[in-house]
Amino acid sequence: MKETTSKIGLPKSFQLHDLKPDEFITYYFEKEKEIEDELLLSGAVKFHGVQIESIDVFQNIVNSIATKFLSYIDGNSPRTKLTGNVYTSTEYDKTQRITMHNELSYSAKWPGKLFFSCIQPAESGGETLLADSREILSLMDNDLVKEVESKGVMYIRNLHGGKGMGPSWQDTFETESKDQLEEYCKQYNIEYEWKEDNGLRLRQKSKGIVGHRTSGEKVWFNQIDQFHPYQLGEDLYEAMKAIFPTPEDFPSYVTFGNGDVISEELVSEILRVTQKATIAPAWNKNELLIVDNELASHGRNSYTGNRTVLVSMCE
Numbered sequence: 001m002k003e004t005t006s007k008i009g010l011p012k013s014f015q016l017h018d019l020k021p022d023e024f025i026t027y028y029f030e031k032e033k034e035i036e037d038e039l040l041l042s043g044a045v046k047f048h049g050v051q052i053e054s055i056d057v058f059q060n061i062v063n064s065i066a067t068k069f070l071s072y073i074d075g076n077s078p079r080t081k082l083t084g085n086v087y088t089s090t091e092y093d094k095t096q097r098i099t100m101h102n103e104l105s106y107s108a109k110w111p112g113k114l115f116f117s118c119i120q121p122a123e124s125g126g127e128t129l130l131a132d133s134r135e136i137l138s139l140m141d142n143d144l145v146k147e148v149e150s151k152g153v154m155y156i157r158n159l160h161g162g163k164g165m166g167p168s169w170q171d172t173f174e175t176e177s178k179d180q181l182e183e184y185c186k187q188y189n190i191e192y193e194w195k196e197d198n199g200l201r202l203r204q205k206s207k208g209i210v211g212h213r214t215s216g217e218k219v220w221f222n223q224i225d226q227f228h229p230y231q232l233g234e235d236l237y238e239a240m241k242a243i244f245p246t247p248e249d250f251p252s253y254v255t256f257g258n259g260d261v262i263s264e265e266l267v268s269e270i271l272r273v274t275q276k277a278t279i280a281p282a283w284n285k286n287e288l289l290i291v292d293n294e295l296a297s298h299g300r301n302s303y304t305g306n307r308t309v310l311v312s313m314c315e
């Protein structure tokens, strides 16, 4: 893909020299202030030359340098929970590119930081794509920004009860209990509606543009393009329109917060701007990437071969 360089220079690289996990943890705490400042400036930092050979080592490192881990409950991408706080980054079809998103930005609660490491790089492709959310906001059409700010965004999801297209509600919410799921929805102001076939429709309102939790900087923070099936390409989108009675029955769909339609032209504009701000830094082994989830969105390039990228999320 075509690479453009972010104005802000994300991610900032820290070249280390084959540090053992314990040495890295010591280094991290010695430099913590500098690293945090850089993360706030760049939106993402990447450490090269850290011995991360296994899931356990990755878990040990993130457990040491981060606290308040979040689970992936309410997530919309297939992934496997490996150990306590570690997930595979995604198991979505490797021939497809995953569009840019800030993790769980449609949800009432999202992580502040994401930790990634690549245990096995793909044969080709498979980069974790990054884009600066401040840059996306500044490049986005002004009228669209105003509309998102004033109306917010409504995310609609249809989750099946075991068989069907996309993820099930059981996997999404890591539970088999409808009561528990309803409790969660009430707690986070998610409207829910059970269907006759044991499927579930969710409506979730969100701001779409937020102020960063520490700096207050405004950032583009939504998944409009990822939720709108227009991003799947003309053919698939047309096929879906023929299958589902209304757009609200699509596995995922999105409108403005007041129910106004977000046109295909606007989704196209969002995809264009986001693409312009996206960079594709290659993965090597023994790297740790920390992403400020509000300052930077991420995605994944399609790839060939086997690829294992681990992820952990914290508040």
Ligand SMILES: [Fe+2]
Binding pocket: 101, 103, 298
């Ligand atoms: Fe993600």
